[in-house]
Amino acid sequence: MIGRRKFFGVAAASVAVAHTVHGELAQAADAVARSTSPGQAADAMDKLARVAPRGMQGRHVRLGTLDLESQQDFTMAFRRMQAAQIRKASMAALDRLLEAEGLDPATPLTKDQMRELVMKDPAINIASKTWIANQQVTWKTLYDHYHGNYDRYMSELESADKAGPGALVLAPQMAIPDYLRHEIHIQPGGYVGDPFAGYVYQYGTNSFYVGNRGHNEQDEIHRAAAARMPLPKDGKVKRILDMGCGIGQFTAALKQRFPDAEVWGVDVGGPMVRYAHMRASKLGIGANFAQKLAEDTGFPDGHFDIVTSYIMHHEVTAAGTLAIIDEARRVTRSGGVYYPLDFNTGGTQMPAHQMYGRWWDHRWNNEVWSFEYHSVPFNEEIGKRGFSEVKGAAPLLQGFGVRHFVRSA
Amino acid sequence: MAAPDPKRPTYTAEAIPSDVKNGLFLGNPALDNLMSCMIAMGAEVWATKRRLHVMEAVMAQKGIEADRDRFVDLTLGPLANEAYRPVGSNFPKR
Incomplete structure (x- = not known):
């Protein structure tokens, strides 16, 4: 039988021990090192495989499961396709709308004028809907993973709070405007409402960067x-x-x-x-x-x-x-x-094409x-x-x- | 999904939810929902396909001949057993 753990677990464990020194993971790694019998070692390895991350690529910590990594891989690829094809089709639709209205594309428009112009166009609405649906899948898969492993990731954060070499100052009583x-x-939850906002943001924006400015995992x-x-x-x-x-x-x-x-x-x-x-x-x-x-x-x-x-x-x-x-x-x-x-x-x-992108980003x-x-x-x-x-x-x-x-x- | 432990500080504050999820783009809520389903399904299908790619790569790297031979021996190896005797006649009586 080909077991996933058999192929990934040991390799991930060795990488994890090298890169991570905190909390539950450190305890699990220590238990492997201290095991004195094959049975104990097997139990310790089993525990380590459950808590260890799947390794790192440079400074990029691989996502917690292959499925989640693949879901992000899909939404990243969809984002690129959407920008190159679906969004392009919506720009052509915008040009048709401008022509039908007798508007010069160079004429500066306000966001309200843009909204009125594009809100009912099917090609533009398909572009909006597909982008939003993809963005929602990106966030939801990440959110569900971190909240589905609440103790694991909360422990990881807690065990790092007092770690060096830098300092961390939190302000739980702070009034947030x-x-x-x-x-x-x-x-x-945005940046303030989700305890795992940092994790979710990091991986969600990785696909944004690939689609817009190039890789940023490192x-x-x-x-x-x-x-x-x-x-x-x-x-x-x-x-x-x-x-x-x-x-x-x-x-x-x-x-x-x-x-x-x-x-x-x-x-x-x-x-x-x-x-x-x-x-x-x-x-x-x-x-x-x-x-x-x-x-x-x-x-x-x-x-x-x-x-x-x-x-x-x-x-x-x-x-x-x-x-x-x-x-x-x-x-x-x-x-x-x-x-x-x-x-x-x-x-x-600003001119229509520029305003379309800016209004779209603002609204959706x-x-x-x-x-x-x-x-x-x-x-x-x-x-x-x-x-x-x-x-x-x-x-x-x-x-x-x-x-x-x-x-x- | 485990419930958060209120004793563990999260340093969070209440967020103002976005209304984007309520936007109807395709003229019929069913169509909007179907589009969302299609993209989510795409992510799931790709996750499955990618898992198969990983398995294929692992098999290509590691080879599966040994496991195949073990499988065949376990499941079909008994066909080679010729030592049977009827249990009702001259089988040792104990």
């Missing part, structure tokens, strides 16, 4: 952005702050680039920073994480040499964005760098505040708040806005 409690990307995209982070003129980088850090991929990448610096990632989502800390700890990266609001970090004035954020601002209100820029000014030292990485802002009216991907973000003349507002813009700077990532600012004296 309503505007930050939405289910962004229709992820169940944090390739975050590390590429961190590698381009400009330094203050004096070259001194002792402390770095990553605002709205999510699961800490950018924070960890910054710590790896600046190993001697004290690096902090802050995020409103307790489950997100908890997972960020666990992941960084397991990778041996000494970044620190705290559950805090980006607009109220509590750090001393002028504390940081570099203040940054990775695609956070389009998830907050216009007022939130301005308050966050004010906080960045407060905590950035004179001559320090402020680089909030996010999409180019384009206002609230539940990017609740994206139009508020686009309503803010971002660089101009930063320039009004104690920063001077470095002209001719390169983007940290192609296709994103250039936001290289220096804190004025």
Whole structure:
């Protein structure tokens, strides 16, 4: 008989022992090492095979079951096909609608005009429905797996809470503003409502990256952005702050680039920073994480040499964005760098193809505040708040806005 | 699915649910549901197919001749037994 455990269990166990040192898994691995008879060893191996992850590929922890990995593999492939074919068909439908209405595609439209134009078109609705259904399968399969193995994953988080090399600060009594409690990307529970939000986000966004910017299982995209982070003129980088850090991929990448610096990632989502800390700890990266609001970090004035954020601002209100820029000014030292990485802002009216994508993302991907973000003349507002813009700077990532600012004296 | 243990802190807060799940796109709730079913079914079919691919790869790597021979010996090996004697006549009486 060919048993799955026979082929995968032993290999997974050896990888797990090498990479993971926490809780239930460590106990199971220890029991294997201490076994003194074949019977004991068999029992211990059986227990280890039940709790061990399925190994790692670089820093990518393989999903807990082959079925779940395959479901994610399917939804990733569907996402790519949807973008290349179904979405393309919906764009052709949009062109037909524009022609029927006698509208020049270059004419700027508002999101309300776009909604009225496209809401009843069958090809556009098929594109919307298929994308949403696929996104729901992505989230639901992940959500069900983590909640179906509640004790295993909660134990993993708990056993890592006090692990080093970095610190974790959680704030269970924190009042979370309503505007930050939405289910962004229709992820169940969003970033604040699901104890396993970090796990679910990590694997759900892996397929987003493959479909949009390339593989990121090894944090390739975050590390590429961190590698381009400009330094203050004096070259001194002792402390770095990553605002709205999510699961800490950018924070960890910054710590790896600046190993001697004290690096902090802050995020409103307790489950997100908890997972960020666990992941960084397991990778041996000494970044620190705290559950805090980006607009109220509590750090001393002028504390940081570099203040940054990775695609956070389009998830907050216009007022939130301005308050966050004010906080960045407060905590950035004179001559320090402020680089909030996010999409180019384009206002609230734009040509039809662009507006279709933006409205669609706002409405069906539940990017609740994206139009508020686009309503803010971002660089101009930063320039009004104690920063001077470095002209001719390169983007940290192609296709994103250039936001290289220096804190004025 | 096990119920969460209220004694274990989760550091969560109540989320505001998205209304996207209530959108009707195809003119009939049955059609919308069927489309959702089709995509979910696609994920399940692919999971099964991928499992078969893994098994095929493992079999190609490990070979199954030994297991096949064990299987044939266990199930059809008894056909070679020629030592039978009728139990009602000259079979040893004990």
